[in-house]
Amino acid sequence: MIATSGSTGVAKHVVLSAAALRASAQATTDRLGGPARWLLALPAHHVAGVQVLVRALLAGTSPVVQDLRTGFRPDDFAAATGELGDDRRCTSLVPTQLGRLLDAGAPRSTRCAGTPRCSSAEPRSPRNCTCGPWPRASRSSRPTG
Numbered sequence: 379m380i381a382t383s384g385s386t387g388v389a390k391h392v393v394l395s396a397a398a399l400r401a402s403a404q405a406t407t408d409r410l411g412g413p414a415r416w417l418l419a420l421p422a423h424h425v426a427g428v429q430v431l432v433r434a435l436l437a438g439t440s441p442v443v444q445d446l447r448t449g450f451r452p453d454d455f456a457a458a459t460g461e462l463g464d465d466r467r468c469t470s471l472v473p474t475q476l477g478r479l480l481d482a483g484a485p486r487s488t489r490c491a492g493t494p495r496c497s498s499a500e501p502r503s504p505r506n507c508t509c510g511p512w513p514r515a516s517r518s519s520r521p522t523g
Contacts, residue, residue: 381424384440394425402499403432413437414466417458419444419475445518 381389406448416434418441420427434441444450455475459467471474471479480504 380428389424392425399429399432402429402434403436406433409434410466410468412466413439414468415439415462416441417444417455417462417467417469418442419446419450419455419458419469419471421446426470426472433468450478452479455479 379391381391383445414433414437416430416437416439418427418430418434420430421442422428422431431441442458442461444454459469
């Protein structure tokens with residue numbers, strides 16, 4: 379049993395099998411074009427954080443873990459990305475985190491290939507933002523991988 383993020387209301391507990399977690403991680407790996415080094419910037423006791431850990435295990439790497447004891451801070455995120463090395467790098471963020479990064483000016487040390495570009499309709503919505511050549515961010519009420 380694992381907690382959902384509560385993105386559509388109060389967090390709920392759901393039952394997910396190990397096979398379901400692996401299948402989701404593999405689907406994400408396939409969608410992103412192969413294995414990568416992962417940054418855990420989400421609580422590991424919620425499904426989105428667990429999925430970052432599963433993706434890292436599937437890739438045969440150890441995730442870099444951002445210290446969230448004082449909350450999500452853009453400067454700490456930038457520092458953590460520096461620990462990922464030069465291979466393929468990925469992370470998973472919730473809309474609030476992306477908004478904080480955008481508000482902070484998304485410093486280049488986040489290794490973003492350019493400034494995040496967002497549509498004018500919902501400028502802070504990750505659904506409407508891209509960062510360099512990375513795949514479009516998407517928001518969903520359910521884990522997407």
